Amino acid sequence: MSEACTPSLVLDTNVLLDLWLFDDPSVRTLRAAIEAGRVRPLRSADCDAEFQEVICREQFGLDEAARARTLARWIGCSEAIADVAPAPLTCADPDDQKFLDAAFSAGADLLLTHDRALLKLARRAEAAGLRIRSPTAAMTYDRLRR
Numbered sequence: 001m002s003e004a005c006t007p008s009l010v011l012d013t014n015v016l017l018d019l020w021l022f023d024d025p026s027v028r029t030l031r032a033a034i035e036a037g038r039v040r041p042l043r044s045a046d047c048d049a050e051f052q053e054v055i056c057r058e059q060f061g062l063d064e065a066a067r068a069r070t071l072a073r074w075i076g077c078s079e080a081i082a083d084v085a086p087a088p089l090t091c092a093d094p095d096d097q098k099f100l101d102a103a104f105s106a107g108a109d110l111l112l113t114h115d116r117a118l119l120k121l122a123r124r125a126e127a128a129g130l131r132i133r134s135p136t137a138a139m140t141y142d143r144l145r146r
Helices: 013-020 025-035 045-055 064-076 094-106 122-127
Strands: 008-011 040-043 110-112 131-133
Touching: 008 013, 008 094, 013 025, 013 045, 013 064, 040 064, 040 094, 045 064, 045 094, 094 110, 122 131
Parallel strands: 008 040, 008 110, 110 131
Antiparallel strands: none
């Protein structure tokens, strides 16, 4: 599949945790799509910093080596976004703005999130060219299932 036909995604931190830490069954199809190269996951430096901060929390019980493997796995299957600019929409939760900024800056097809503040922007975002979906809802997006 050519890069032009491959859907590009930005994933919020909770989706990344589901993928790489919790092995959540609801995102296994997404993980398979990522690992098979059927989608192009995108990430910004701000998104990476949040993911790294979250996986360092004691509640996850990861030692330094496990944190490094988790982060390396994500970085190894995703592309960095070089230039991130403010999105044309503002999220009610300032901590989630980074995902909107990344998705709009990269021209991503989808922003996958569990966050209510981001999901509430779905209709407005779609009018601006970005689909915001939960990972479960995104599985109806045909290009992820192939």
